[in-house]
Amino acid sequence: MKINCQIAGDLMAPYLDGTCSEDSERALEEHIAGCEACRERLERMGGNTPGLESGPEAVKLKTYAKRVKRHRVTIAAVTGLLFLALAGALVLGVVNLTLKDMTDRNNPTIFSQPPTEPSEPDADNSDREWDPSRWEGVYDLTAGPLSTTAGEVGDFVLFTNNAAISVELEGVEGTVYLWNTQNPDWIQISSSAPHSFNGLSAAHRYRVTVEAPADTPVTVTDGRDITFFKSMRYVLHELFGLGEDPYRR
């Protein structure tokens, strides 16, 4: 495409900031190859590049600078996308680990051996049905809640690996006593719901007795309180050392 000096002049500014089309670019380059005046004018316009040689070389440099500018934009866009992808992967990873932590906590390892020396075999427990969560008279609350009655709950030796025991009495207030089977002087009393005992020694065994009508349904759990945000805080704590372990007691 042949253009005259006036059109060439109009194209110079867009040419220098890299906003003119490929066709216009080529037309201008063709024109200045044969027009000394326009070539000098273009060099003057782009003259804020010191030491730039005159002639077609200078124009080549401009074109090159323009290409570099386009590449910079592309590189910035690609970097941004990569950053977003990484951030997304990180969030997905944390959510995944959080869900896994919740599942693990809801399905803890069940001890195949008593955690400390076996307790006295309980005469009252000997004729009970075999239950995988019980071993030599120790009921492992880790395996699941114990459902019994106020009259019978005292027969069980209880183990928790969560340093907590919660007792729920159905329909009555009652009073709950928590005994440490390895320390006869140690007792905790709860006279109003919720009957929750925290900060226990996880490796110890406990006994619960209830002052309530003997047929009151009683549920004993290890007091686990698992939530998505608690697990997420735990995962962030483990991965990046952020904040405190929310499950630590």
Ligand SMILES: [Zn+2]
């Ligand atoms: Zn010209």
